[in-house]
Amino acid sequence: MPVILSEARSAQPKDPEHQERDTMIPAPRTATIERSTSETSITLSLNLDGSGKQNIETGVPFFDHMLHAISKHGRFDLNIKATGDLEVDAHHTVEDVGIVLGKAFEEALGDKRGITRFGQAVVPMDESLVLAAVDISGRGQLHWDAPVPIEFIGNFDSSLFKEFLIAFATGAGLTLHVRKLAGDNAHHIIEAAAKATARALAEAVALDQRALHSVPSTKGSL
Numbered sequence: 001m002p003v004i005l006s007e008a009r010s011a012q013p014k015d016p017e018h019q020e021r022d023t024m025i026p027a028p029r030t031a032t033i034e035r036s037t038s039e040t041s042i043t044l045s046l047n048l049d050g051s052g053k054q055n056i057e058t059g060v061p062f063f064d065h066m067l068h069a070i071s072k073h074g075r076f077d078l079n080i081k082a083t084g085d086l087e088v089d090a091h092h093t094v095e096d097v098g099i100v101l102g103k104a105f106e107e108a109l110g111d112k113r114g115i116t117r118f119g120q121a122v123v124p125m126d127e128s129l130v131l132a133a134v135d136i137s138g139r140g141q142l143h144w145d146a147p148v149p150i151e152f153i154g155n156f157d158s159s160l161f162k163e164f165l166i167a168f169a170t171g172a173g174l175t176l177h178v179r180k181l182a183g184d185n186a187h188h189i190i191e192a193a194a195k196a197t198a199r200a201l202a203e204a205v206a207l208d209q210r211a212l213h214s215v216p217s218t219k220g221s222l
């Protein structure tokens with residue numbers, strides 16, 4: 001039976017117009033990743049072309065608050081269920097969510113055909129003002145110049161947000177600069193950094209309608 005079906009299909013006359021239309025339909029830019037180690041267990045799904053729908057639970061409320069902000073302001077649909085060794089501290093959970101979120105971005109972007117590649121945003125939150133710039137370069141690195149007062153925000157150590165972004169940028173293979181232009185309050189600085197990163201990412205992953213079929217690199221790949 002499969003042989004007959006495939007013969008029937010190949011016997012159809014080719015319709016170039018229809019084929020052209022098929023190649024114009026973009027693949028869904030989504031990824032689902034599960035990762036378990038002795039320290040954390042994470043299930044994460046991402047849709048780059050979402051609307052900011054989210055269901056996020058990491059056991060670290062302030063971190064959830066920042067992940068909500070990234071989903072909302074990047075318009076990424078994001079589901080995360082993470083359980084980690086919070087009895088030690090939040091470090092492993094935050095870092096591993098960063099790794100998995102980064103890997104999900106990389107997977108969802110596929111061969112990076114049609115993306116804008118670069119993105120930037122400057123976002124205020126009260127007295128704080130933070131710049132983020134993204135290059136989906138294939139080279140994972142964070143350049144962080146955003147000193148934050150060391151304090152606990154709930155069970156979240158304020159120095160952990162940088163660790164999250166290192167893991168994310170490395171996992172995703174993108175260059176991310178985060179620079180504090182003003183700010184005193186740790187919650188405000190980190191939240192402005194999260195929102196700026198989200199907005200910069202949204203711009204960088206957005207499809208460039210003028211170049212949907214090309215990879216935005218003179219090398220031809222990213």
Ligand SMILES: [Mn+2]
Pocket residue numbers: 065187191
């Ligand atoms: Mn807040």
